[in-house]
Amino acid sequence: MLCDFQGVQFYPYLSQQFSIALDAYLQILATCTYKLQGEVPMKFSLLYAMDGNDSLKRVLKKLTQDDLDTKDNSPLAPHSSELPTMQFVGGDHYLLDDYIEQFSRDSPADMLSLDDDEDNPCAGHWKNMRDEKTKKMWGVFNKSGIFMSICRHGFSLVIADMVQSGEQAKYPLAVVSTLLDTFGSDLGGGYDIGCCFKTTLSRSTLGQRAQELNHTSLIGAFHGHAHQCLRQLDHLATYVKGLGLEDLEGCKRTFSKSNALASSVRYASTFHQRQAIANYFQHNDDHKVYANLSTFLYNNYKQALRILSDGQQSLPRLMRELGVEDVSIFDAWLAEERTYLTSLTHESNHETLQMERDLDAAMTAWSVTTPSTVQFGPRNIASTNKVKTTRRHAMENYEKDLRVVQEREAKLGVACRWVPEDQEWKDAGRLVAKHKFQRVLDHLEGLVVAQIFELAKMNQAGTGYKLRKHIGKALQVCSAAIRTALDKYNTAARALSPPRSTLSWEDIVEYAFLADFDLLCDARNNISHRPWATPTGRQTMDTYFKMCRACEEIHHLNVEIHRLATYLHDEDHYILECEKKLQNLHPALAHQVGLHRRIRARFMAHHYRRLDEISALDGFTGSIERGESIERGLGASASSPTACIPPQLIADVLPMLRGGIDDDLEDLEADKNDDTNGEESARVLEDILQVTLDV
Structure with missing residues (x-):
């Protein structure tokens, strides 16, 4: 298309050159990858989120019975009325189907093993990862949606079509493989089912490579609360070191905007659907995300400073109430809680032997x-x-x-x-009762988890009326099951010696934090007096760890703000110089460069104004001065531009350049003749004046 626009013959190497240049450009994210000399390294070189969305489906246009050849019963007979096409969407945002298929399961050994792993007990608890949930899709749809990844600032990284399937493991595996190839080591990827995907990734062909490049599987802040309390201590955003205040839920916000595209692509062809989706996200990156980049940094900096300010006022008071003087005790409490909850995942062998007599x-x-x-x-x-x-x-x-x-x-x-009169016999009987209590409590917990998050979704901003009614009906069904489980729990609680406190329906509906509910899962030890189990202790720990994440966020923002300030200067200077150098060599190409510069330049004043506002914040510790990029190679924004025009484009403008040279020679001859005529006229006038003076 570019060759047609320029009116030159197409050659394969031109598309390769353009692809290389485009890849280099797309890999430059102003705050993620534009690294500067002397900056303090971060634990995660790039934080990204990935998720699937089923709004952008595409209907399969099947052949009608009249179109089918009744004599052709071969399995290779076409089932779609669409004609094959060789068109494809350019750029590197979209992953090819053949590339994705190499990560599909092609052996009996299931990478998505749903057996509980000792290191990952959540792996078998996610129903949406089961085969019957992921293998099939309604026959009416050829594309069941998209799977994509975005950076923490909202720029789209990779897009993949989910073809006649649900959210299978091959899609996140293909995304991770592409990002490892592009951005290298120390990546942190957020996924709703990150704990399960962590196991899947480690067992896949990418496992060793991901480990060598130090890839970390994370869980979004919202979905992290749906996991077991023990897994929350490792994956909840509050406790992950180096994560800052990032929630890794950016895909949800992106999909809330892209869902408006669904109606226009539902019946489009494969190529036109991909083209529309790719153009939408490209436009969103250039005109929405990039325009909001400095505002994102400004709002996050204010949030981090507010958390630190509030924490500095409340944390000392809470520590005095607990009699704590050193903040390092909170890490010890977290480790103690992890040890305790780990002990609850497996019953004591000694007690099990006693119960099984x-x-x-x-x-x-x-x-x-x-x-x-x-x-x-x-x-x-x-x-x-x-x-x-x-x-x-x-x-x-x-x-x-x-x-x-x-x-x-x-x-x-x-x-x-032992005989029934022995104390050991009685102790074993109590253990059996506690065992029953533990089982009914676990069942009740699972139901309450579902209720808490369905209620959270129903009250979430942006949830439509129909979805609210649907969730409400589901909660009515769930409520009956919770009441039945609650009755069993109270029966088992009263059977203990001494009896445990029972729960009422009012207590259940008031639960808002799963971690607090998990603390009830104690049938062997009394933790009611441990500091980390008290409401004050948990509030103190949450305050401390939130302050730790806020400090990390400020460190991230200081690095990213410095990168953005440098990128704005370097990019504008580089593109402007390119445009000037191309102006005389190839005006049409210079015009295209100018268009790109003007798209970015329209937000320049806004970004600089936001940077000034950030520097004026009370507590700002970064710099908005220009830094020095570590990238100085050909095409880098910090380098000196070199005008390189393909030979065909040069041949296209040579007649124009030669015409310009001929015009210049004619102008010089005309100027010379004008000068000669002027000199002759001056001499004639001088002679006339001389004769007049003599008379």
Whole structure:
């Protein structure tokens, strides 16, 4: 298309040169990758979020029965009325389907194993990752949506079409592979099911490479609360070091805008749908995200300063209430909570052995029936045979259980076999009751988790009326299940010795934090007096860790603000110099460069004004002075531009340049003739004046 616009012949190397230049340009994110000399390194070189969206579907245009050839029953017969096309969307935003398919599951070994892993107990708890949820899609749709990634500032990085499937693992794997190739090491990727994807990534062909490049799988701040309390201590945004105040939920905000595109691409062809989506996100990057970049930095800086200001007032008071003098104790409390919750994931082997002693159950089942008389008739034969069979089975079970009991008595070091009157027997009975209590509490917790987050979604801004009604109906169904689980919980709580406090329906609906609910999951230890288990202790820990993340955010922003200030100067200077050098060599190309410069220049004054406002904030510790980029190669914004015009474009403008030279020679001859005529006229006038003076 560019060759047609310039009126020159197409050559393959021209598209390669353009692709290389475009790739280099797209990799430059003003605040993410425009690194400067002497800047303090960050834990994550690039933070990004990725997620799937099913709004941008595309209907499959199937052949009608009349169009189908009844004689052609081969499986390769076409099922779509669309003609094949060789058109494709340029740029490197869109991933090719063939590239994505290399990450699909092609062996019986399922990368998305749903078995609980000792290091990742959440891996098997996400129903949307099961095969029946991801393998199939409604037959009416050919494209079920898009899967994309964006940086923390909102710039789109990679887009992939989800073809006749749900949100399968191959899409995030393809995205991670592309980002590792493009941006290198120390990437942090946020995903709703980051804990499950962490296991998937480590077991995939990308696992070793991702580990070598220090890739970190993270979870968005909103979805992090849906995970087990133990996993929250490792993945919740509040506790992840180096994350700052980033919530990794940018995809949700991006999709809330791109959903308006759905109606226009639902029945478009494959090429035109991709073209519309790519153009939309390109326009969004150039005119929305880039325009809001400095405002994003300004708002985040104000938020971080406000958290620090509030924390500096409340944290000392809370520490005095707890009798704490050193803030390092909070990390120790977090480790202690992690150790405690880890112990709850597996029952004690000692207690399990005690609970599983079922020898006496077998002894009770084993009985001997002695008839009152020795007279047997035909009627007694059937009952006698039944009793003999039951007695034989009881003896077999007794012998089997006796061997098991002997083994476990040896493991427990039991010298004398327990009887119901022994204290050990009573303790084991209480353990069984606690075990039942733990199980019903876990079930109740799962239902309350669903209710809390459905309520949060229903009250979330931007949720439509129909969706609110749908969630409301789902909560009505869930409420009945919660009431049933609550009754079982209260029954098990009263069976304990001493009885545990029961819960009412009013208590359940008031729960807002899953971590607090998880603290009820204690049937072996009393943690009510541990500092990190008290409301004041938890508030103090949250305040401290939020302040830590705010300090990290200020560090991130200081680096990014300095990068933006430098990028604004370097980019504008570089493009302006390119335009000047091309003005005489190739005016048409210079015009295109000027158009690009004017698109970016329209936001220049806004960015500089925001940078001034940031520097005026009370507590600002960064710099808005121009720095020095580490990139000085050909094409870098900080380098000196060199005008390189393809030979075909030069040949296109040579006639114009030669015409300009001929015109210049003619002008010089004309000027010379004019000078000669002027000199002659001056001499004639001088002679006339001389004659007049003589008279």
